[in-house]
Amino acid sequence: MFQRRGLLAAPFALSAAPALAQAPAYPQRPVRVVIPWPPGQATDLAARIVMQRLSETMGQPFVAENRAGAGGMIGTDLAAKAAPDGYTLLAGSTGPIVTAPLVQRTPYDSEKDFTWLGITGLSSYVLVVPPNFPAQNAAEFVALVRANPGKYSFSSSGTGATAHVIAAWFHALAGLDVVHVPFAGSGPALTAVAGGHVNFSVETLAGTGPLIRTGTLRALGISLKNGSELAPNIPPLARLPGCEDFDAGAWIGLMGPANMPAPVVQLLDAAIGSAMREPEMRQRMATAGLEPQHHGSAAMAQYASRQRAAFREAIQRANIRIDG
CATH class of the missing domain: 3.40.190.10 (Periplasmic binding protein-like II)
Structure with missing residues (x-):
């Protein structure tokens, strides 16, 4: 099955090559990755594992910037408002992207203000x-x-x-x-x-x-x-009977501001996917306590959308809210 998928993907890769070749080379300088949590937290650990590999494969350093506070919302908002040129990314996660907007006001719109790049692990x-x-x-x-x-x-x-x-x-x-x-x-x-x-x-x-x-x-x-x-x-x-649809994991992945150039998104999506297929990368994620699951750009958006719908229903049933 994997061989057949590889053969089917080859024509697409060839057809996409001219478009990518016409785009400016990326990255041409260091890429900042905003991590909205303190060093050592799960999102921080996972992001640094992926960043190290992207630095190696893409030829420019991916540099961590920890901007913790407000349950991840401070750093998340900073990334949302950055220039959408691919040189500021976000180490995104379920908490500030899916959960927080459902229980309190956030300074960003998690459904409109971001570009999805890829899930790299699940808790x-x-x-x-x-x-x-x-x-x-x-x-x-x-x-x-x-x-x-x-x-x-x-x-x-x-x-x-x-x-x-x-x-x-x-x-x-x-x-x-x-x-x-x-x-x-x-x-x-x-x-x-x-x-x-x-x-x-x-x-x-x-x-x-x-x-x-x-x-x-x-x-x-x-x-x-x-x-x-x-x-x-x-x-x-x-x-369990009645729980057949229960499939809950807190995801961690890379995102960017909305309206990033399509060629840059394609390059990052491909690079993240390639990294996450490497056995060493999967082992490093597992060592960090994360399920080494990868979802590409489009699949990440769909996963978050399904999770948001399930969480919204659970929050409404349990009347969960944070005052203020």
Whole structure:
């Protein structure tokens, strides 16, 4: 199948070559990549992995500029308002692009102000409980919690955070009536579950993984419909009746301001895709705790659109909002 796709792609590549050849060479100088989070955060780690490879393959340095604050909105807005010449890009992610505009006002329009370049990784989410929780699997969990509306509580990394919205989506599909207990970050949220102060949480694999491995928490299911390459023994929550459409992951990728030149978009799209097909790149993403999944420019826009629709419905059902 891969050989046949390669043969079909060849004529397109040849036909596109003259158009690209007529365009100015890109890049001709360093490319700034705005990372709207502090160094060491997941988006930062993933962006730097891709930036290093693009620097090598495209012949100019891709330079990180961390502009953290306001849940990623400060740096995201900076990139949205930059010149659309391909020399300022954004390390985009689900939080400021999809989640934030649905729960609060943002200084940018996430559906109009950006050019989509490519998803490079997904962060999966895991349903975790304390070791002594009576349910032994996801089906038992749903039966128990559904039979006791309002009795069980779950923690999140904050009201309106992506983890909160993903949990709300799962609750709606599974028909669960539970109490939300927000914390300032995923660390305190998971500590509360481990300590028995709340009953469960739906948090990132990167955050829950170490606690699962030490037996501090038990994993009952994972948010990706087809499961996780990084945790193949955790079954997808989509296997539960009513949850067949549950496919939730926080994506990370590269974007740019709206109206970037088409030839530049094509070059970056192709370069990102080529990089993400390399086994070494996929391994580096996995080491950073991310599912090494790639979606090109058009597929990225479609993925974000589907996610936005699902999140919007979950937010409306759970009445999630951030005051101000």
